[in-house]
Amino acid sequence: MKVEARLLIWLGVFIGIMGIVYGIWSKEWGGTAMLIGTAILGIFPGLYYRWWSKRMGDRPEDRDATMAEGAGRIDTFPGSSIWPFALGMGCWFLVLALVFGTWFVVIGLPLVIFAVSGATAESRRGGDASGH
Amino acid sequence: MVDTLQPTTEHAHDDGHDEHHGASGLLNWLTTTDHKIIGMNYTVTSVIMMLLGGAMAMLIRAQLTVPDGGLVSLAKYNELFTMHGSIMIYLFAGPFAFGGLANYMVPIQIGAPDMAFPRLNALSYWLYLTGSITMLLGFFTAGGAANFGWVGYAPLSNSLNAPGAGADLWVGALILTGFSAIFTGVNLVATIFYLRAPGMTMFRMPIFTWNMLVTGILILLAFPVLTAGLVMLYCDRHFGTHIYDANGGGSPVLWQHIFWFWGHPEVYILALPFFGMVTEIIPVFSKKPLFGYKGMVFATITIAALSTGVWAHHMFTTGVVLLPFFSFMTYLISIPTGMKFFNWIGSMWGGQVQFTSAMLFSIGFLLTFLIGGITGILLASPPLDFFTHDTYFVVAHFHSVVIALVIGAMAGIFYWYPKMTGRFLSERLGKIQFWLLFGGGLLFVMPGYLVGLRGMPRRMAVYIIDPTWQNLNIWSSVGGFLMGISMLIFAANALKTMKTPKTAGPNPWDGHTLEWFTTSPPPHHNFYSLPNIKSERPTWDYFHPDAPALTHDDHDPSHVPGAVKADAQ
Structure with missing residues (x-):
């Protein structure tokens, strides 16, 4: 995880220095604010990964390792789920409400709430609604 | 023997690893969380978008074959160039790369069973699809589609100049596709950071995966800015704010700053995936390892870093930007980009180059991108940019x-x-x-440079009656039509191929990376087994156990390193 952390920190520091030079030189605050914000967006997660990399040491994917060293469960991957589709449709109706009128909210908002609730429940159960 | 084990994965609700368990057809399509199906969905949808955007380009080029063309009305022409640009940039190039091929290939290239967040991945696709439909809906509204250019400049995009629903649909579509891109960026970064196979260190990742990682990070840095800018634009249009309105104390130039702060990294969000693709293809068809692996990685990172500091070179003529800063930063980008070109040439140099279609397209990419890159360096010079701003020279460049x-x-x-x-x-x-x-593309852009230097402005449905201008426009249109025909040939090729037997096998090109180790198409969760990973070419190492493995410090295949790394040893 060290390389990942360095990548983000390096990007953030570079953009931060660029932001400081740009801000002092141009005195244009919109661009300066965006550059500094971008720098923080790189440095913060980078420091988080650095902290983690020190805590957990090298993983099998961070060093020379055989497949056997990584054997076992990788992660839990959700199977097929209707909730991303339902949430996508809900978001779509909410955006259409911005254009065609608030009555679209009547469809969109319940759909979003229903889909988020369904997806959360699905995760907690560790399976989909059909109980597989 | 080479150790080929695969870590087991757990399916949330199906221990049998059979994703579909009863769901089939439309229901399977609606409920899938498999990155390969989602990647195919993205690929097919984005190619359809490209064909739609291309059809609009054909209309535009037909209109410009005569100076006072009457094929479409002036108002419809504004809609056409706006939607052509919007579709190609927002709905084709980016989603094809980071939603389509990256979604499909990145997990396989790093030996992962899926993307890190499969349901978020599915949501990304649905937001992209609904965003695309939303943008196209503009054509069916009373006022027509958005008509202020794909950049949506204030004040052209305010409610006074663009009052119709088409403009709001454009804003809404970009909010949907913006979130879709952000979610894909999150997924790509998390997948690459957390789901690599054992031994797949960062500096053994395929260059395509490296480029997609950097693209994912750039998406996270750039897209939220655009989405925030669009929300403010919507507020200006409907809630009476004056953020981009000079009469109300706002600043139209602020929109340009925000838009291009997204827009220039976006150029590299679009380009880096394709850099990655050709970097995979060229060594495979040159029968050589990639020349300068680490150099390629650092060039990609440097391009990404510099791309955040060049946005206002699109705004030189506003008169309110720091010209030397943006000009210098833009020139700097040519260094890592040039490095990539030398590495691509170095990868072919002395190799046994096979001119397959993929290789030809890769070489065509290099040549065409080189023309665009060099004219970009010209435009980084403010005096030259002042002269050519908003002319066809810029159109031909990009x-x-x-x-x-x-x-x-x-x-x-x-x-x-x-x-x-x-x-x-x-x-x-x-x-x-x-x-x-390739030929049609060159024929399309070259007259554009010439007519641009003669002063022809962009986004005009009619132009002065001048034989030189018209001849150049006709040649340009012929080039455009040739490109259109080439796409029809591609469609015919794809349709014809659908009926042929599956004869590809797992590794038809003698490929280097892990996707060529699994079946074609890959099974659910991608692999039955994986080779040990000792270099950036694990599949090649596996199938050529007697060849000396390479380290990053030694890319000369004629030299046998002291410590031969192939497991078979």
Whole structure:
């Protein structure tokens, strides 16, 4: 995880220095604010990964390792789920409400709430609604 | 023997690893969380978008074959160039690369069973699809589609100048596709950071995966800015705010700052995936390892870092930006980009180059992108930019770049089509398509440079009656039509191939990376087994156990390193 952390920190520091030079030189605050914000967006997660990399040491994917060293469960991957589709449709109706009128909210908002609730429940159960 | 084990994965609700368990057809499509199906969905949808955007380009070019063309009305022409640009940039180039091929290939290239967040991945696709439909809905509204250019400049995009629903649909579509891109960026970064196979260190990752990682990070840095800018634009249009309104104390130039703060990194969000694709293809068809692996990685990171500091070179003529800063930063980008070109040439140098369709498209990408890149360096000079701003010179410059991306997309499709479908595209049709697309692309852009230097402004449906201008426009249109024909040939090739048997096998190109170790198409969760990973070419190492493995410090295949790393030893 060290390389990942360095990548983000390096990007953030570079953009931060660029932001400081740009801000002092141009005195244009919109661009300066965006550059500094971008720098923080790189440095913060980078420091988080650095902290983690020190805590957990090298993983099998961070060093020379055989497949056997990584054997076992990788992660839990959700199977097929209707909730991303339902949430996508809900978001779509909410955006259409911005254009065609608030009555679209009547469809969109319940759909979003229903889909988020369904997806959360699905995760907690560790399976989909059909109980597989 | 080479150790080929695969870590087991756990399916949330199906221990049998059979994803579909009863769901089939439409229900399977609606509920899938498999990155390969989602990647295919993205690929097919984005190619359809490219064909739609291309059809609009054909209308535009037909209109410009005569100075006072009456094929479409002036108002409809504004809609056409706005939607052509919007579709190609927002709905084709980016989603094809980071939603389509990256979604499909990145997990496989790093030996992962899926993306890190499969349901978020599915949501990304649905937001992209609904965003695309939303933008196209503009054509069916009373006032027509958005008509202020793909950049949506204030005050042209305010409620006074663009009052119709088409403009709001454009804003809404970009909010949907913006979130879709952000979610994909999150997924790509998390997948690459957390789901690599044992031994797949960061500096053994395929260059395509490296480029997609950097693209994912750039998406996270750039897209939220655009989405925030669009929300403010919507507020200006409907809630009475004056953020971009000079009369109310706001600043129209602020929109340009925000838009291009997203827009220039976006150029590299579009380009880096295609850089990655050709970097995979060139060594495979040159029968050599990649020349300068680490140099390629650092060039990619440097391009990404610099791309955040060049946005206002699109705004030189506003008169309120710091010219030396943005000009210098823009010039700097040519250094890592040039480094990539030397490495691509170095990868071919002395190799046994096979001119397959994928390789031809890759070389075509290099040449076309080079033209776009060099004219970009010209435009980084403020005096030259003042002279050519908003002329066809600029149109020809960025079309050189985006046509290169289309050619690069074809390289990626021809290279990975056997992996995704188990079938080969016709090489003969591919080569015909290549020459039409490459030749047509050059014929399209070159007259554009010339007519631009003569002063022809962009986004105009009519122009002065001048034989030189008209001749150049006719040549440009002929080039555009040739490109259109090349796409029809591609469609015919794809349709014809659907009926052929699956003969590709797992590794038809003698590939280097892990996707060529699994079946074509890959099974659910991608692998039955994995080779040990000791270099950036694990599949090649596996199938060539007697060859000396390479370290990053030694890319000369004629030299046998002291410590031979192949497991078979």
